[in-house]
Amino acid sequence: MKWLIALCWLLSIAVIHVPAQDKTKDRGTLRGTVENQQHEPVAEVKVRAISRRTDKLVAEATTDEEGRFSLPDLPEGRYAVVFYSPRYQQATIQSIEVKAGQEKRLERPVQLKPTQLYAIIDGAVFDHRGYLVPGARVVIERVPVQDEAVPTSKQEGITNTSGEFAFRLPGTAARYRLTASAKGFQPGSLTVDV
Known part of the structure; x- marks a missing residue:
């Protein structure tokens, strides 16, 4: 009987480790670069991911000095991606698919055209x-x-x-x-x- 009480006591103080569910498994990342017509990187471009299913803005990022951007934690689905900078014409990728647990890289840089007046x-x-x-x-x-x-x-x-x-x-x-x-x-x- 004493061993049963000791066993119950040990079980009551045992710490059960349950790993936390990885919330990023059901999300993906979209990465790419933005350049001008001279193939130079363009910084400070706003990059917006809009869900094609809901037409809602899901994520927004800004390109760095190398023209790179990353839109992490995107729910799986299709997106329109809009590129905006005051010095360049707006560019849009009408539809791109992001899959859960994966990183999608644009095959080539997005090239922006300058605007005049x-x-x-x-x-x-x-x-x-x-x-x-x-x-x-x-x-x-x-x-x-x-x-x-x-x-x-x-x-x-x-x-x-x-x-x-x-x-x-x-x-x-x-x-x-x-x-x-x-x-x-x-x-x-x-x-x-x-």
Whole structure:
């Protein structure tokens, strides 16, 4: 009987080690580099991963001095990846797949083209109660002034975690229509002149 009590006592003080589940197993990483047309690295480029399934911003990074970026801890799925820098035209990879537990490297550097004279249209998307809406899709398109012949020009972006967006456009006089949409909300439009 004493040995049974001693055994129970030993079992009650034994430390059972259960390894913690690795949360990174169900996530992947996207890495790559950004360069200019002279094949030089471009630093300070914002890189945003937007889920193709939900149209929401999932992760954001900034390129380092070597033009490298890393978007770790991405849930498995397909993403649009947007590259933005004030000195360059925005670039977008429309769809890239990230697999759980794997690192996806871009096969070649993303090459950005410089912009000349430009205008910035920025703002934020709010819901009907005045709350900011992160992850909203914002489309900007050139519209004619009266009977003006207008070349087709359309860009889209996703609001950041603060509900903000920004577009860089040619620095010529023009009229643009902004349209914001998000899951569960009616789309809204606004016209602006540059």
